[in-house]
Amino acid sequence: MKVKIIEKCYTGTQGNMHIGEEHDLDDRIANKLIARGYAEEAKEKKKKKKSFINRAVKALETPEDE
Secondary structure: OEEEEOOOEEEOOOEEEOOOOEEEOOHHHHHHHHHHOOEEEOOOOOOOOOOOOOOOOOOOOOHHHO
């Protein structure tokens, strides 16, 4: 589970974790940190949508058209 650290803390698997960092921890450890007030569940960042460009060919000119 991804968590965002609210208060400086230490875990045996990750070591020292500072305020504002995001870590991917085991669910059991993450739930303990959240319950004790050291972390909160990280929110997923929204991805930007790519703008759609219509590249379809509307007319094709060939030498036979002349």
